[in-house]
Amino acid sequence: MGGTNTVFGIVDARGNVVAKSAIKTGNHTDVNLYVDDIYAELSKLIETAGGIDKIKGIGVGAPNGNYYTGNIEFAPNLPWKGVVPFAKLMSDKFGIPAALTNDANAAAVGEMTYGIARGMKNFIMITLGTGVGSGIIIDGKVVYGHDGFAGELGHVNVMRNNGRLCGCGKSGCLETYASATGVARSAREILETSTSHSLLRNIPVGNLTSKDVFDAAMEGDEVAKEIFNYTGKILGEAFADFVAFSAPEAIVLFGGLSKAGDLIMKPIKENMEKNLLPIWKGKVKVLFSELKEADAAILGASALAWEI
C-alpha cells in the first residue's frame, strides 16, 4: 500500500507472483470502501488461483503499519487518519488470517529474500516514493523496536532552520526533500527563486512532477540536473548518519525516484562518502533494488503471511 497506489497479488510457496493487480489508494476516503474494492479485485485473482481454501494468509505492507498490533496508525500519506485496524478489517473481510507491517519493512524483506540483498544480514532499505520510507535489517531481522514502529527514516530532520513543512506535522523531514513530491517542491522553489533558463519553465509550475524533472535532466537541462544533485546531497548526508547508527553492509534504494539512476546515485555516493567516519569510507554500498517495484512489495508482504 502506497500513498498513491495499492498493489496486490498471489504468491506461491516458491516466491512466484502468480497473479497481481492494483487499485488507487488516494481516492478512498472511507477505509471500508477501500477494503471492499480490494476484495472485489483480489477475489477474482483468488478464484483463478484455486479459491480461498488454497490461501494460507494475507500479508500487508502499509505506511505506518504496526507489526505488533496490525494497525495503521497516523499515516500522513494515507486518506485515513488516526488508528485503522487494517489487518483485522482484511481478516474479517476475507475470513483468513492477516498480518501487517510497514510497507518499507515489507519491501526490505522482499529484497532480502529475492533481491539484491540476498545473503545480507545488515542493510537499510530506503523507499523513495510519494514519501520516504525505510526498512532496517539487523542480523537478518526487521527492526521493529519497542512499539513496532521503528524505521521512520523519512522523518529524520535534514534542515533545522526553515525546513519544509511535512505531512507529519514536523518541519525539515528527509521526505520533504527526497521523495517524488520533494523533488517537485525543489523544482518549484528553484524556478521561483532564479531566472535560469530551463525546459521546466514550459510546464505550469503547479503541475511539475519528479518525472518532468527527470525528463528534463535526461535532455541535459542544467536546472533539472541541479535539482537531482541537491536531492542526492541531502540523501547522501542523511545516509552517512544512518551508517553511524547500524553500520549496514549496504543501503538499498527502491521506488520511483530510484529510476533516476546515476542522476541521483552519483551525488548520493559522493555526499555519503564525504560525511562518513574514516572507518566506513569506501566500505558501504549504495545499491538500486533489483526487484520490479510492484513485485518487491508483494513478495515482502507475502513473507509475513507464511509466519501467521
Add this chain to the structure above:
Amino acid sequence: MGGTNTVFGIVDARGNVVAKSAIKTGNHTDVNLYVDDIYAELSKLIETAGGIDKIKGIGVGAPNGNYYTGNIEFAPNLPWKGVVPFAKLMSDKFGIPAALTNDANAAAVGEMTYGIARGMKNFIMITLGTGVGSGIIIDGKVVYGHDGFAGELGHVNVMRNNGRLCGCGKSGCLETYASATGVARSAREILETSTSHSLLRNIPVGNLTSKDVFDAAMEGDEVAKEIFNYTGKILGEAFADFVAFSAPEAIVLFGGLSKAGDLIMKPIKENMEKNLLPIWKGKVKVLFSELKEADAAILGASALAWEI
C-alpha cells in the same frame, strides 16, 4: 577505557565489583607501555582475588572497539592512531582470553544487566564524557552491524553549516556540542561573542571546563544555564532522530555531563518531544543511568568475558 581515564576491576559471577582501580589513559603515547601499566595495577587486584587461575577472562570496553576483531580502530579520542589489536595485547600479557567492545556498548550491557534498563529489550545508551558514545540495544542485544562498529551516534551531524571541527575529521558532529569538551567550547564561544555578565568570566577562557559551567549554573548564572539549554536542545533534537530509527523504550544517559541533572534533562526532553513524530510523543523515556560511573563500564565489560 575512556579518553581521559581507564577504570578496571574484578567482577564475580554474581555481578559484584570485588576490586577496582584506575589509571590515566591520555598520558600513554605507546600502547604497550599502557598495557604494562594496566598489568602492574591489575595484577595486584588479581592476586588479592585469588590469582589468575580464578579469572575466566578479560572484557574490555574501548572507544571504537570492534567486537568482531578485538581491535581498537581509528579512535579519535585515544592517543594511539590506526588499528590497535588491543584484545590480543591484553590476552598475550595476561595469558587468559580477552574480548573487547565499544565502551558505550559495554556500558549499555551493564545498564541492561544491573541498571535502570533491567528488563528493557530496546533502548539506547548515550555516554556523555570526553566524547559522546552510544550503545544501541535492539531485541535485548547490542547492535554491532556488518563490521562491528555500529552505534557511533556521537558522530551524526547536528550542524550542516559551519559545524564545529571534530576529532574524527568531520564537522558538525554531535560530540563537538554535547560532550564535556563540547560544553566548554560552547562556553568559550558564548563568552567571546557576547558581553553578558557571567561568573564564567572569572575563569581564564582557555581553562574553562564543563564542571565550571555546571558550578556557575547551580549558582544561577544565566549564561551558564543558557549553555546547558543549548546543549540539551542539540541532544534532544538528535534523540528524536534516533527514536525514528529504532523506536526505543528509553534513552539512558551516562557519564560526566549527566551529573548536570535537570539543567540538561529539561531541555533534552522538551526538544526531543518537539521533534518526535506524533506516534512517539510522550512515549519515549529519557533516563539517567542508575549505576555508578566506574561500575557501569566495569560491569558491562565483564559481561563480555563470560561469553568468551
